[in-house]
Amino acid sequence: MRFFIGTVLILVLVTPARTLGGGFNKVLQFPREVSLSNFVLLRPDFTQIQEELSICSWVKIYRTDHVRYWFSYNIAGSEGDNQIIFGTAANGQHFLADAMPGSTEPYATNIWHHTCFTWSSASQLEELYLNGVKIAEELTPDNSKVPTGGTLVLGQEQDSPGGNFDINQSFGGEIYRLEILKRKISAGEVADMYHAGMCDYPAPSTDVVLDWADFLEAEKSGEVKEVSAGCSRWDVLENFVGQEITDSVIAFLKRNF
Ligand SMILES: [Ca+2]
Numbered sequence: 001m002r003f004f005i006g007t008v009l010i011l012v013l014v015t016p017a018r019t020l021g022g023g024f025n026k027v028l029q030f031p032r033e034v035s036l037s038n039f040v041l042l043r044p045d046f047t048q049i050q051e052e053l054s055i056c057s058w059v060k061i062y063r064t065d066h067v068r069y070w071f072s073y074n075i076a077g078s079e080g081d082n083q084i085i086f087g088t089a090a091n092g093q094h095f096l097a098d099a100m101p102g103s104t105e106p107y108a109t110n111i112w113h114h115t116c117f118t119w120s121s122a123s124q125l126e127e128l129y130l131n132g133v134k135i136a137e138e139l140t141p142d143n144s145k146v147p148t149g150g151t152l153v154l155g156q157e158q159d160s161p162g163g164n165f166d167i168n169q170s171f172g173g174e175i176y177r178l179e180i181l182k183r184k185i186s187a188g189e190v191a192d193m194y195h196a197g198m199c200d201y202p203a204p205s206t207d208v209v210l211d212w213a214d215f216l217e218a219e220k221s222g223e224v225k226e227v228s229a230g231c232s233r234w235d236v237l238e239n240f241v242g243q244e245i246t247d248s249v250i251a252f253l254k255r256n257f
Helices: 002-014 187-196 212-217 233-240 247-256
Strands: 026-030 039-042 052-061 069-074 084-087 112-120 125-130 133-139 151-154 173-181 208-210 219-221 225-228
Touching: 026 212, 039 212, 052 069, 069 173, 112 187, 125 187, 173 212, 233 247
Parallel strands: none
Antiparallel strands: 026 173, 026 225, 039 151, 039 219, 052 112, 052 173, 069 084, 069 151, 112 125, 125 133, 173 208
16 A cells, blocks of 8 residues: 555656646757658547647748648548648648648748637638738538548658658648647637747647647657757756856856846
8 A cells, every 4th residue: 555655646746747838848840851751640539629620830941942741630541632731831731631722922931930720610611820810711511520530740741641751741840839729719819829929838728639748749750859949048058068057157147047
């Protein structure tokens, strides 16, 4: 019994509290030198988002030599293209295997964008936002549903579940705070998220089906790595690793941070 209590105590102490914002300041980086090996793969349960969803993220794009895909959700045996893909140009988004009309302009490189896609089967309306502003919308067919049982890949465009990637569609860039909600959030909520900025990190709402911590915990392949989002003042301490904490180091930190 004593052993059991001790084990429970240890588990409580080492299990990070999700409500404290797991994943804060952790960016997933996909190298600029693209490779078919660089991706993150999940097999999520999308039962709760079959008829309504929002998918929002901060994304930084390193290259625009092709339309490249940072998000793809593919169903085995489904007809046509991927069910959901988000790419590096406004016309690079597909939902329910249907291309969303939009500008052919690629997004600017090396700066953070906030992107949000919202939809509900009841309204039939799918809407795409970039930096808090709606840039595209389209109506989906009656009684549409997102199929469950698919494979979600970050960093590659799948032509079959979890595979058949194309080097000209491989993503080089960064993703931060991707989350999937079971509710079609409003234009005002999207704008609020954008204006709060990428370093704002509220605890996940009850609408969240997959939060950023879930993506960070997923299997990473190739050279995908976690880097700092630059959202923590403590990042500066990495510059002092191995050094003695002297009065001058403390004075420097106080002056600058
Ligand atoms: Ca492809």
